[in-house]
Amino acid sequence: MEIKVLKDILDANNQIAQQNRQLLASKRIMAINLMSSPGSGKTTLILRTVEQLKDKARIAVIEGDVSSSIDAEKLGQAGIAAIQINTGGGCHLDASMVNSALLNLRLDDIDILFIENVGNLICPGGFDLGEYLRVVILSTPEGDDKPYKYPLLFTQARALVVNKTDLLPHVSFDLEAFTRAFKGLNQDAALFLVSGITGDGIKDWGKWVMDTLRKLRTQSDAK
Amino acid sequence: MHEMSVTMSLMDLVLKEAAKAGAKKIIGVNIVLGQMTGIIDHYVQANFELLSRNTPAEGAALSFRNVPWQARCRHCAHTFQPSDLDWKCPKCQSAEIEITSGSELYVESIEVE
Numbered sequence: 001m002e003i004k005v006l007k008d009i010l011d012a013n014n015q016i017a018q019q020n021r022q023l024l025a026s027k028r029i030m031a032i033n034l035m036s037s038p039g040s041g042k043t044t045l046i047l048r049t050v051e052q053l054k055d056k057a058r059i060a061v062i063e064g065d066v067s068s069s070i071d072a073e074k075l076g077q078a079g080i081a082a083i084q085i086n087t088g089g090g091c092h093l094d095a096s097m098v099n100s101a102l103l104n105l106r107l108d109d110i111d112i113l114f115i116e117n118v119g120n121l122i123c124p125g126g127f128d129l130g131e132y133l134r135v136v137i138l139s140t141p142e143g144d145d146k147p148y149k150y151p152l153l154f155t156q157a158r159a160l161v162v163n164k165t166d167l168l169p170h171v172s173f174d175l176e177a178f179t180r181a182f183k184g185l186n187q188d189a190a191l192f193l194v195s196g197i198t199g200d201g202i203k204d205w206g207k208w209v210m211d212t213l214r215k216l217r218t219q220s221d222a223k
Numbered sequence: 224m225h226e227m228s229v230t231m232s233l234m235d236l237v238l239k240e241a242a243k244a245g246a247k248k249i250i251g252v253n254i255v256l257g258q259m260t261g262i263i264d265h266y267v268q269a270n271f272e273l274l275s276r277n278t279p280a281e282g283a284a285l286s287f288r289n290v291p292w293q294a295r296c297r298h299c300a301h302t303f304q305p306s307d308l309d310w311k312c313p314k315c316q317s318a319e320i321e322i323t324s325g326s327e328l329y330v331e332s333i334e335v336e
Contacts, residue, residue, distance in 0.1 A: 003244050005330040009233050122261045123225040152259040184318030
Protein backbone atom coordinates (compact mmCIF):
# COMPACT_ATOMS: atom_id res chain seq x y z
CA MET A 1 0.00 0.00 0.00
CA GLU A 2 1.26 3.47 -0.88
CA ILE A 3 0.80 6.32 1.59
CA LYS A 4 1.13 9.91 0.40
CA VAL A 5 3.35 11.84 2.80
CA LEU A 6 4.48 15.10 1.11
CA LYS A 7 6.36 16.31 4.15
CA ASP A 8 9.68 18.09 4.41
CA ILE A 9 12.30 15.66 5.71
CA LEU A 10 13.36 18.33 8.18
CA ASP A 11 9.77 18.79 9.36
CA ALA A 12 10.66 18.11 13.01
CA ASN A 13 13.38 20.76 12.92
CA ASN A 14 11.04 23.23 11.22
CA GLN A 15 8.47 22.82 13.98
CA ILE A 16 10.99 23.59 16.73
CA ALA A 17 12.24 26.52 14.64
CA GLN A 18 8.70 27.85 14.56
CA GLN A 19 8.51 27.66 18.37
CA ASN A 20 11.79 29.57 18.59
CA ARG A 21 10.43 32.17 16.18
CA GLN A 22 7.32 32.69 18.30
CA LEU A 23 9.34 32.93 21.50
CA LEU A 24 11.70 35.49 19.95
CA ALA A 25 8.79 37.50 18.56
CA SER A 26 7.07 37.56 21.96
CA LYS A 27 10.26 39.05 23.42
CA ARG A 28 10.61 41.52 20.51
CA ILE A 29 14.02 40.12 19.64
CA MET A 30 15.46 40.28 16.13
CA ALA A 31 17.50 37.11 15.59
CA ILE A 32 20.07 37.08 12.80
CA ASN A 33 21.43 33.75 11.56
CA LEU A 34 24.98 34.58 10.51
CA MET A 35 26.45 32.14 8.02
CA SER A 36 29.81 31.92 6.27
CA SER A 37 32.92 29.80 5.73
CA PRO A 38 35.27 29.32 8.68
CA GLY A 39 37.56 32.30 9.11
CA SER A 40 35.57 34.79 7.07
CA GLY A 41 35.10 37.07 10.06
CA LYS A 42 31.77 36.29 11.73
CA THR A 43 32.99 36.87 15.28
CA THR A 44 34.94 39.98 14.29
CA LEU A 45 31.88 41.40 12.53
CA ILE A 46 29.83 40.83 15.69
CA LEU A 47 32.47 42.57 17.83
CA ARG A 48 32.53 45.52 15.45
CA THR A 49 28.75 45.68 15.30
CA VAL A 50 28.48 45.77 19.08
CA GLU A 51 31.06 48.58 19.26
CA GLN A 52 28.99 50.48 16.73
CA LEU A 53 25.57 49.87 18.30
CA LYS A 54 26.29 49.53 22.01
CA ASP A 55 24.38 52.67 22.93
CA LYS A 56 21.45 51.86 20.69
CA ALA A 57 20.65 48.18 21.17
CA ARG A 58 21.28 45.33 23.59
CA ILE A 59 23.03 42.56 21.69
CA ALA A 60 23.57 38.92 22.66
CA VAL A 61 25.18 36.07 20.79
CA ILE A 62 24.71 32.34 20.38
CA GLU A 63 28.04 30.94 19.20
CA GLY A 64 28.01 27.73 17.21
CA ASP A 65 31.25 25.83 16.76
CA VAL A 66 32.22 22.22 16.24
CA SER A 67 34.36 22.49 19.36
CA SER A 68 36.06 24.98 21.74
CA SER A 69 34.72 28.08 23.43
CA ILE A 70 37.31 30.48 22.01
CA ASP A 71 34.73 32.65 20.29
CA ALA A 72 32.35 32.92 23.25
CA GLU A 73 35.30 33.86 25.48
CA LYS A 74 36.39 36.52 23.00
CA LEU A 75 32.90 38.01 23.10
CA GLY A 76 32.67 37.60 26.88
CA GLN A 77 35.88 39.61 27.31
CA ALA A 78 34.25 42.39 25.33
CA GLY A 79 31.33 42.32 27.78
CA ILE A 80 28.86 40.67 25.39
CA ALA A 81 26.39 38.05 26.64
CA ALA A 82 27.34 34.93 24.70
CA ILE A 83 26.32 31.28 24.92
CA GLN A 84 28.55 28.70 23.28
CA ILE A 85 27.06 25.69 21.53
CA ASN A 86 29.47 22.91 20.59
CA THR A 87 27.98 20.66 17.97
CA GLY A 88 30.55 17.93 18.66
CA GLY A 89 31.33 17.32 15.02
CA GLY A 90 28.00 18.50 13.60
CA CYS A 91 28.42 20.77 10.58
CA HIS A 92 25.50 23.12 11.35
CA LEU A 93 23.27 24.39 14.14
CA ASP A 94 19.74 23.08 14.35
CA ALA A 95 16.60 24.48 15.94
CA SER A 96 16.73 22.34 19.08
CA MET A 97 20.30 23.46 19.87
CA VAL A 98 19.18 27.07 19.56
CA ASN A 99 16.14 26.31 21.68
CA SER A 100 18.32 25.10 24.56
CA ALA A 101 20.54 28.15 24.23
CA LEU A 102 17.52 30.46 24.36
CA LEU A 103 16.56 28.96 27.71
CA ASN A 104 19.93 30.11 29.05
CA LEU A 105 19.73 33.71 27.89
CA ARG A 106 17.99 36.60 29.62
CA LEU A 107 15.61 37.21 26.76
CA ASP A 108 14.03 40.27 28.37
CA ASP A 109 17.39 42.06 28.09
CA ILE A 110 18.00 41.48 24.38
CA ASP A 111 17.10 43.50 21.29
CA ILE A 112 19.31 41.80 18.72
CA LEU A 113 20.47 38.19 18.89
CA PHE A 114 23.24 37.08 16.58
CA ILE A 115 23.29 33.34 16.01
CA GLU A 116 26.75 32.57 14.70
CA ASN A 117 26.36 29.35 12.75
CA VAL A 118 29.09 26.76 12.27
CA GLY A 119 31.51 27.92 9.56
CA ASN A 120 30.21 26.15 6.46
CA LEU A 121 28.58 27.36 3.24
CA ILE A 122 26.48 24.24 2.62
CA CYS A 123 24.80 22.57 5.57
CA PRO A 124 23.49 25.52 7.63
CA GLY A 125 21.32 26.52 4.66
CA GLY A 126 18.97 23.57 5.17
CA PHE A 127 18.19 24.20 8.82
CA ASP A 128 15.71 26.82 9.95
CA LEU A 129 16.64 28.01 13.46
CA GLY A 130 13.67 30.31 13.96
CA GLU A 131 15.64 33.40 13.03
CA TYR A 132 14.09 36.56 11.61
CA LEU A 133 16.64 36.82 8.82
CA ARG A 134 19.81 35.34 7.39
CA VAL A 135 23.01 37.18 6.68
CA VAL A 136 25.89 35.68 4.73
CA ILE A 137 29.49 36.88 5.06
CA LEU A 138 32.02 36.27 2.32
CA SER A 139 35.61 37.38 2.74
CA THR A 140 37.59 38.48 -0.28
CA PRO A 141 40.35 35.82 -0.07
CA GLU A 142 37.69 33.13 -0.56
CA GLY A 143 37.18 34.26 -4.16
CA ASP A 144 34.34 35.84 -6.11
CA ASP A 145 33.03 32.53 -7.48
CA LYS A 146 31.37 31.39 -4.25
CA PRO A 147 27.76 32.20 -5.20
CA TYR A 148 28.14 29.83 -8.15
CA LYS A 149 29.38 27.06 -5.94
CA TYR A 150 26.93 27.50 -3.06
CA PRO A 151 23.83 29.08 -4.58
CA LEU A 152 21.42 27.95 -1.88
CA LEU A 153 22.98 29.99 0.90
CA PHE A 154 23.31 33.07 -1.28
CA THR A 155 19.65 32.99 -2.32
CA GLN A 156 18.61 32.92 1.34
CA ALA A 157 20.54 36.00 2.44
CA ARG A 158 18.66 39.17 3.31
CA ALA A 159 22.06 40.86 3.45
CA LEU A 160 25.47 39.92 2.21
CA VAL A 161 28.57 41.28 3.88
CA VAL A 162 31.78 41.20 1.85
CA ASN A 163 34.49 41.29 4.50
CA LYS A 164 38.25 41.90 4.36
CA THR A 165 37.97 44.60 1.72
CA ASP A 166 41.36 45.85 2.98
CA LEU A 167 42.83 42.79 1.24
CA LEU A 168 41.30 43.58 -2.16
CA PRO A 169 44.59 44.88 -3.62
CA HIS A 170 46.29 41.60 -2.70
CA VAL A 171 43.76 38.96 -3.70
CA SER A 172 42.03 38.09 -6.94
CA PHE A 173 38.46 39.03 -6.15
CA ASP A 174 36.54 40.65 -8.97
CA LEU A 175 34.11 42.79 -7.01
CA GLU A 176 32.18 43.85 -10.08
CA ALA A 177 31.68 40.29 -11.37
CA PHE A 178 30.74 39.18 -7.89
CA THR A 179 28.18 41.92 -7.41
CA ARG A 180 26.63 41.22 -10.81
CA ALA A 181 26.26 37.49 -10.10
CA PHE A 182 24.98 37.97 -6.58
CA LYS A 183 22.55 40.76 -7.40
CA GLY A 184 21.29 38.83 -10.42
CA LEU A 185 20.40 35.94 -8.17
CA ASN A 186 19.18 37.88 -5.16
CA GLN A 187 17.95 41.35 -6.11
CA ASP A 188 16.39 42.15 -2.78
CA ALA A 189 19.42 41.57 -0.56
CA ALA A 190 21.42 44.46 0.85
CA LEU A 191 25.13 44.36 0.06
CA PHE A 192 27.83 45.74 2.37
CA LEU A 193 31.56 46.06 1.80
CA VAL A 194 33.39 46.05 5.12
CA SER A 195 36.73 45.49 6.72
CA GLY A 196 36.60 44.07 10.22
CA ILE A 197 40.21 45.14 10.70
CA THR A 198 40.05 48.79 9.61
CA GLY A 199 36.36 49.27 10.45
CA ASP A 200 35.55 50.44 6.93
CA GLY A 201 31.88 50.06 6.03
CA ILE A 202 30.81 48.99 9.52
CA LYS A 203 28.77 52.15 9.99
CA ASP A 204 26.52 51.44 6.99
CA TRP A 205 26.07 47.84 8.07
CA GLY A 206 25.22 48.88 11.62
CA LYS A 207 22.72 51.41 10.33
CA TRP A 208 21.01 48.71 8.25
CA VAL A 209 20.80 46.43 11.30
CA MET A 210 19.17 49.19 13.35
CA ASP A 211 16.79 50.18 10.51
CA THR A 212 15.78 46.54 10.10
CA LEU A 213 15.13 46.22 13.83
CA ARG A 214 12.99 49.37 13.79
CA LYS A 215 10.99 48.13 10.80
CA LEU A 216 10.40 44.77 12.45
CA ARG A 217 9.17 46.42 15.64
CA THR A 218 6.89 48.81 13.78
CA GLN A 219 5.41 45.86 11.90
CA SER A 220 4.88 43.75 14.99
CA ASP A 221 3.46 46.68 16.99
CA ALA A 222 0.96 47.28 14.20
CA LYS A 223 -0.35 43.72 14.50
CA MET B 224 27.96 16.67 4.55
CA HIS B 225 24.93 16.66 6.79
CA GLU B 226 23.43 13.42 5.48
CA MET B 227 23.44 11.79 8.93
CA SER B 228 21.17 14.36 10.56
CA VAL B 229 18.96 14.42 7.47
CA THR B 230 18.70 10.62 7.54
CA MET B 231 17.85 10.62 11.24
CA SER B 232 14.98 13.04 10.55
CA LEU B 233 13.94 10.92 7.58
CA MET B 234 13.83 7.79 9.79
CA ASP B 235 11.68 9.53 12.41
CA LEU B 236 9.34 10.84 9.76
CA VAL B 237 8.75 7.54 7.94
CA LEU B 238 8.37 5.54 11.17
CA LYS B 239 5.79 8.04 12.42
CA GLU B 240 3.84 8.05 9.15
CA ALA B 241 3.88 4.24 9.00
CA ALA B 242 2.68 3.96 12.60
CA LYS B 243 -0.12 6.44 11.88
CA ALA B 244 -1.30 4.20 9.05
CA GLY B 245 -1.05 1.12 11.24
CA ALA B 246 1.54 -0.44 8.94
CA LYS B 247 3.81 -3.23 10.13
CA LYS B 248 6.56 -2.86 7.63
CA ILE B 249 7.95 -0.15 5.38
CA ILE B 250 8.99 -1.50 2.02
CA GLY B 251 9.90 1.65 0.17
CA VAL B 252 10.42 5.40 0.64
CA ASN B 253 10.09 7.87 -2.24
CA ILE B 254 12.18 10.97 -1.72
CA VAL B 255 12.41 14.15 -3.76
CA LEU B 256 15.86 15.67 -3.59
CA GLY B 257 16.88 19.02 -5.06
CA GLN B 258 20.38 19.44 -6.41
CA MET B 259 20.98 22.66 -4.46
CA THR B 260 20.64 20.93 -1.10
CA GLY B 261 24.06 19.35 -1.65
CA ILE B 262 22.77 16.09 -0.20
CA ILE B 263 24.23 12.94 -1.72
CA ASP B 264 21.63 10.18 -2.07
CA HIS B 265 24.26 7.47 -1.80
CA TYR B 266 25.16 8.56 1.76
CA VAL B 267 21.53 8.84 2.80
CA GLN B 268 21.06 5.28 1.58
CA ALA B 269 24.06 4.00 3.56
CA ASN B 270 23.00 5.83 6.73
CA PHE B 271 19.44 4.60 6.36
CA GLU B 272 20.57 0.99 6.19
CA LEU B 273 22.45 1.49 9.43
CA LEU B 274 19.73 3.40 11.29
CA SER B 275 16.83 1.20 10.20
CA ARG B 276 18.19 -2.03 11.68
CA ASN B 277 15.67 -3.69 13.95
CA THR B 278 12.96 -1.18 13.02
CA PRO B 279 9.92 -1.62 10.74
CA ALA B 280 11.93 0.23 8.08
CA GLU B 281 14.70 -2.36 7.90
CA GLY B 282 15.30 -3.37 4.30
CA ALA B 283 13.15 -0.57 2.85
CA ALA B 284 14.23 0.56 -0.60
CA LEU B 285 14.87 4.28 -0.87
CA SER B 286 14.17 5.81 -4.23
CA PHE B 287 15.29 9.31 -5.06
CA ARG B 288 13.85 11.66 -7.62
CA ASN B 289 16.65 14.14 -8.18
CA VAL B 290 15.55 17.62 -9.17
CA PRO B 291 18.16 19.73 -10.99
CA TRP B 292 18.35 23.38 -10.14
CA GLN B 293 16.58 25.58 -12.59
CA ALA B 294 16.22 29.28 -13.02
CA ARG B 295 13.81 31.62 -14.74
CA CYS B 296 14.91 34.83 -16.37
CA ARG B 297 13.18 37.86 -14.86
CA HIS B 298 13.26 39.66 -18.18
CA CYS B 299 12.10 37.19 -20.81
CA ALA B 300 10.76 34.40 -18.50
CA HIS B 301 12.91 31.81 -20.25
CA THR B 302 13.55 28.78 -18.00
CA PHE B 303 17.00 27.24 -18.07
CA GLN B 304 19.55 25.32 -16.10
CA PRO B 305 22.36 27.68 -15.08
CA SER B 306 25.83 26.46 -15.94
CA ASP B 307 28.56 26.36 -13.33
CA LEU B 308 30.11 29.71 -13.94
CA ASP B 309 27.57 31.66 -15.90
CA TRP B 310 24.10 32.43 -14.72
CA LYS B 311 23.11 34.69 -17.55
CA CYS B 312 19.93 33.86 -19.42
CA PRO B 313 21.03 32.04 -22.59
CA LYS B 314 18.24 33.72 -24.53
CA CYS B 315 18.45 37.41 -23.61
CA GLN B 316 21.75 37.52 -21.63
CA SER B 317 20.12 39.11 -18.58
CA ALA B 318 21.81 38.32 -15.25
CA GLU B 319 18.56 38.81 -13.35
CA ILE B 320 17.28 35.36 -12.59
CA GLU B 321 15.24 33.57 -9.98
CA ILE B 322 15.62 30.01 -8.82
CA THR B 323 12.54 27.92 -9.58
CA SER B 324 13.63 24.49 -8.40
CA GLY B 325 16.47 22.61 -6.79
CA SER B 326 15.95 23.15 -3.06
CA GLU B 327 13.43 20.29 -2.58
CA LEU B 328 13.93 17.87 0.29
CA TYR B 329 10.79 15.93 1.09
CA VAL B 330 9.18 12.52 1.31
CA GLU B 331 6.62 12.10 -1.41
CA SER B 332 5.22 8.76 -0.28
CA ILE B 333 6.02 5.52 1.48
CA GLU B 334 5.18 1.95 0.53
CA VAL B 335 4.00 -0.13 3.45
CA GLU B 336 2.39 -3.44 4.22
